[in-house]
Amino acid sequence: MPTATKKDYSKSHSRKLLVVIDMQKDFVSGSLGTVEAQAVVDKVVAKVIGHQGSLAYTLDTHEADYLETSEGKHLPVPHCIKGEEGHQLVDQLKEPLKDAMVFEKPTFGSVELATYIAGDETITEVELVGVCTDICVVSNALLIKAMRPEIPVLVDASCCAGTTPGNHQAALETMHSCQIEVFS
DSSP: OOOEEOOOOOTTSOSEEEEEEOOBHHHHTSTTOOHHHHHHHHHHHHHHHHOOSEEEEEEEOBOTTGGGSHHHHHSOOOOOBTTSGGGSBOHHHHTTTTTSEEEEESSSSOHHHHHHHHHOTTOOEEEEEEEOIIIIIHHHHHHHHHHSTTSOEEEEEEEEEOSSHHHHHHHHHHHHHTTOEEEO
16 A cells, blocks of 8 residues: 655645656666666756755555566566665655655555645646656656646656657657646
């Protein structure tokens, strides 16, 4: 079951929420890392540091039995195993996100994150950055848009990386078609 560590975000905080998706060591430089993911780390850090509002991030979270799960059978590459180095945020984001809400998720999209956003009417805009554009970013963006269809859901394409450049572009086009505001 996903777990979230939530801070007290009163109405005095900005109503814009920036969500950093899965910027974990295994997706950047580990077992599923890519050059593209490595290239967006500094941009994501700058975005987080410059954000004037609330912050949250997701952690792809698997257990030791990952290869026996449905996902593990389709993607037989152990990654983001809880308690292992690859599960951790990249070092550059640990300090900037130290006070952010954390949503661990066992699959692509965080139902708990989307439910949190749906239940907090003070949130008037959600922006997503991170990896992988074509799996977890798109899944979270669509869940959030489905649960809060009237608020802007934005994705900064320059702060995202997909499993391949082509898959990244296809996901951006899919999100745009679903009224997610994609920009760079």
